[in-house]
Amino acid sequence: MPEMTSDIIIKDLVSMLGIKAVLHHDDDTAPFLSDWHSRYHGKAYAVALPETTDQVSALLAYADKHNIIVVPQGGNTGFMGGATPDASGHTILLSLRRMNKIRQIDKQNMSMTVEAGCILQTLQDSADDAGLYFPLNLAAKGSCTIGGNLGTNAGGLNVVRYGTTRQLTLGLEVVLMGGEVIELLSGLRKDNTGYDLKNLFIGSEGTLGVITAATMRLFPKPVARSTAFAEVRDVSAAVELLHRVQAASGGMVEAFELIPADILHVLFEYFPKIPQPLATIGAMNVLMEIGSTNPASNQVDGNGNTPIRQIMEDVLETAFEDGLVIDATIASSDAQRDALWDVRETAPESHKLAGKVARSDVALPQSAIADFYAEMVAGIKAIDPKIRICGYGHLGDGNLHFNLVQAAGGDPDFDAKTPKLYDLLYGNIAKYNGSISAEHGIGQLKRDQLAKVKSPAILNTMRSIKSALDPKNLMNPGKII
Numbered sequence: 001m002p003e004m005t006s007d008i009i010i011k012d013l014v015s016m017l018g019i020k021a022v023l024h025h026d027d028d029t030a031p032f033l034s035d036w037h038s039r040y041h042g043k044a045y046a047v048a049l050p051e052t053t054d055q056v057s058a059l060l061a062y063a064d065k066h067n068i069i070v071v072p073q074g075g076n077t078g079f080m081g082g083a084t085p086d087a088s089g090h091t092i093l094l095s096l097r098r099m100n101k102i103r104q105i106d107k108q109n110m111s112m113t114v115e116a117g118c119i120l121q122t123l124q125d126s127a128d129d130a131g132l133y134f135p136l137n138l139a140a141k142g143s144c145t146i147g148g149n150l151g152t153n154a155g156g157l158n159v160v161r162y163g164t165t166r167q168l169t170l171g172l173e174v175v176l177m178g179g180e181v182i183e184l185l186s187g188l189r190k191d192n193t194g195y196d197l198k199n200l201f202i203g204s205e206g207t208l209g210v211i212t213a214a215t216m217r218l219f220p221k222p223v224a225r226s227t228a229f230a231e232v233r234d235v236s237a238a239v240e241l242l243h244r245v246q247a248a249s250g251g252m253v254e255a256f257e258l259i260p261a262d263i264l265h266v267l268f269e270y271f272p273k274i275p276q277p278l279a280t281i282g283a284m285n286v287l288m289e290i291g292s293t294n295p296a297s298n299q300v301d302g303n304g305n306t307p308i309r310q311i312m313e314d315v316l317e318t319a320f321e322d323g324l325v326i327d328a329t330i331a332s333s334d335a336q337r338d339a340l341w342d343v344r345e346t347a348p349e350s351h352k353l354a355g356k357v358a359r360s361d362v363a364l365p366q367s368a369i370a371d372f373y374a375e376m377v378a379g380i381k382a383i384d385p386k387i388r389i390c391g392y393g394h395l396g397d398g399n400l401h402f403n404l405v406q407a408a409g410g411d412p413d414f415d416a417k418t419p420k421l422y423d424l425l426y427g428n429i430a431k432y433n434g435s436i437s438a439e440h441g442i443g444q445l446k447r448d449q450l451a452k453v454k455s456p457a458i459l460n461t462m463r464s465i466k467s468a469l470d471p472k473n474l475m476n477p478g479k480i481i
């Protein structure tokens, strides 16, 4: 057997996949070899873009035979460096982007079967065209893929009502290192036939196999919505408001996002054209939305109100009287709704522009969020009172992105403070029985932290699963464990 040089590998990939499916010039491969935050930079023999499951299978058989690492990648929007190879260069970067077909929409089964490289927005649009609804929704929806969403078990804005990607998945098609295809593409809602392999691959960040297709649940389309932005007294008032809206609407809360003042200050610094939701910037705010699939919820009464808006108004009015809410606005048009959502959805981009940020993605029991938040604020102020405390996000499912943005104008000492900030954060997470990763995954960024917070029994079980499915450690090594 000839020595496997880069040239031989590229030639073999071209004969396996075709010339257009293999990128190896630096200009072409560069966007695939660093992550969204430009935090990690890797190397690869080539970027391979197969179009079919058979091609993925052939590629993984080849990689296994020649001991070549494979790193799967979707839209490359992940935050944990999970889709970036290491610097060794002994890697094929496997991009699923060209596997982007909708295979089937089964309206009666309320499901759709799609290839892994389909962009999330395409799933939403295709469901909408069929008169149905696919609820997974992230600010990266125009570029992330369903394969990446499955790889990370993505959450996003609507988890409070519909669950994470895991809960939206009925079936998967997966290719293992070595080329074996596991066909789990069931549209079944119940199936108790042995170990639940599907759920093993969801959230495995490309370390156990390559997801090539999935069957996802669809839902009736919400036809009426009410969206409000409210300044609240504090974090505990926000949690109380969430429970009140859930109760008043019969569980119709589609999204419930916490937005502290510093999120708005950073946002308007970099995106001054986004309209400010309220006349003044309050210390703590929420963006919330309820949705109904019943057209009667949208019928305008004599006062120009709809039943769904009335629910929102009633909750806000009582909460105002009880001192939970200080000020609020309810969107009266789609344009106003979009403007409110721009505030939330542009926040990650504004943090990218703001320079140095200590980022996190934590989960807590809802009962602990207010105390956790208060302890974090006190601890951060003791480290540096000028740090902008952007602890925001999916309060509806107890998930906060506790981002700490360097002081306005820059801070040359921020890097030195970062370990103290993370010690504070992880100390409080442990104290309140939280999780170090709610929805972004582990990747390479949190690998060392995972090893600190999980017991040896859990870590050993994870390692046993990994070595059973990938004994040579060729599937995305260096991620998770």
Ligand SMILES: Cc1cc2nc3c(=O)[nH]c(=O)nc-3n(C[C@H](O)[C@H](O)[C@H](O)COP(=O)(O)OP(=O)(O)OC[C@H]3O[C@@H](n4cnc5c(N)ncnc54)[C@H](O)[C@@H]3O)c2cc1C
Binding pocket: 036, 071, 072, 073, 074, 075, 076, 077, 078, 079, 081, 082, 083, 096, 116, 137, 138, 139, 140, 143, 144, 145, 146, 147, 148, 149, 150, 151, 152, 153, 154, 155, 156, 157, 205, 206, 207, 209, 210, 211, 212, 348, 349, 439, 440, 443, 476, 479
């Ligand atoms: C502006 C912005 C907002 C975001 N908001 C959210 C949010 O609200 N909630 C949230 O959860 N995330 C959010 N993210 C993070 C990111 O979008 C998600 O992690 C998303 O699921 C990644 O999808 P991707 O296709 O880009 O995957 P990639 O980044 O390409 O890959 C992510 C991981 O999945 C693996 N992978 C990719 N494809 C496959 C496959 N076919 N088979 C097996 N493994 C695979 C990769 O190896 C890697 O480990 C946001 C990102 C941005 C940029």
